[in-house]
Amino acid sequence: MAAAAITLVGVPFRLHGRDPAGGLDCIGVIALALRAAGWSGEVPTGYPMRGGDADAVAARFDAVLTQGDGARAGDVLLYRVGPGQLHGGVRVAGGIVHADAALRRVVMRPGVPDWQPVGAWRYEETD
Numbered sequence: 001m002a003a004a005a006i007t008l009v010g011v012p013f014r015l016h017g018r019d020p021a022g023g024l025d026c027i028g029v030i031a032l033a034l035r036a037a038g039w040s041g042e043v044p045t046g047y048p049m050r051g052g053d054a055d056a057v058a059a060r061f062d063a064v065l066t067q068g069d070g071a072r073a074g075d076v077l078l079y080r081v082g083p084g085q086l087h088g089g090v091r092v093a094g095g096i097v098h099a100d101a102a103l104r105r106v107v108m109r110p111g112v113p114d115w116q117p118v119g120a121w122r123y124e125e126t127d
Contacts, residue, residue: 001033001034001036001037001073001074001076001090001123002033002073002074002090002091002092002093002097003036004032004033004035004036004037005029005032005033005074005089005090005092005097006092006097006108008020008024008029008032008033008097008106009097009105009106009107009108010105010106011023011024011099011105011106012024012104012105012106013025013099013100013101013103013104013105013106014028015049015101016028016045016046016047017099018031018032018043018045020032024099024106025099025101026087026088026089026098026099027043027044027045027047027088028043028099029088029089029090029097029098029099029106030076030088030089030090031043033074033076033090033097034076034123037074037123037125038123038125039064039123041064044060049085049101050082050084050085051084051085052084052085052086054078054080054086054118057078057086057118058078058118058119061076061078061119061121062121065121065122065123065124066121066122066123066124067119067120067121067122068120068121068122069120070091070117070120071091071120072091072122073091073092073093074090074091074092074122074123075090075091075120075121075122076088076089076090076091076120076121076122076123077089077090077091077096077117077119077120078117078118078119078120078121079113079115079116079117079118080115080116080117080118081115081116086118087115089109089113091120092108094108094110094111095108095109095110095111095112096108096109096113097109
């Protein structure tokens with residue numbers, strides 16, 4: 001998952017984007033990394049940029065992924081980055097990959113973000 005996320009660095013930002021050719025948002029980055037690992041679930045869309053319910057989003061991740069600690073490459077991360085604003089990314093060696101709306105592209109952010117963590121999950125294939 002981490003390697004797949006890194007290949008998305010530089011892709012343009014687009015709210016609800018799910019295709020690198022047209023742009024990605026943070027959920028698009030997570031979804032494409034998960035798909036590269038073999039996940040085939042449904043990806044949500046139609047959500048607002050602000051006003052997300054952290055418990056509801058965490059419950060959606062809980063339903064399809066295993067809770068993790070956020071330290072392993074490939075972990076899916078969810079943060080509260082402002083009042084009513086949630087943001088996700090994928091842990092990679094040395095930082096996280098996420099879609100940055102301000103920079104208008106997918107970036108790798110080094111280190112550990114100073115955003116408030118909501119949760120961390122990992123994809124584990126089941127038989």
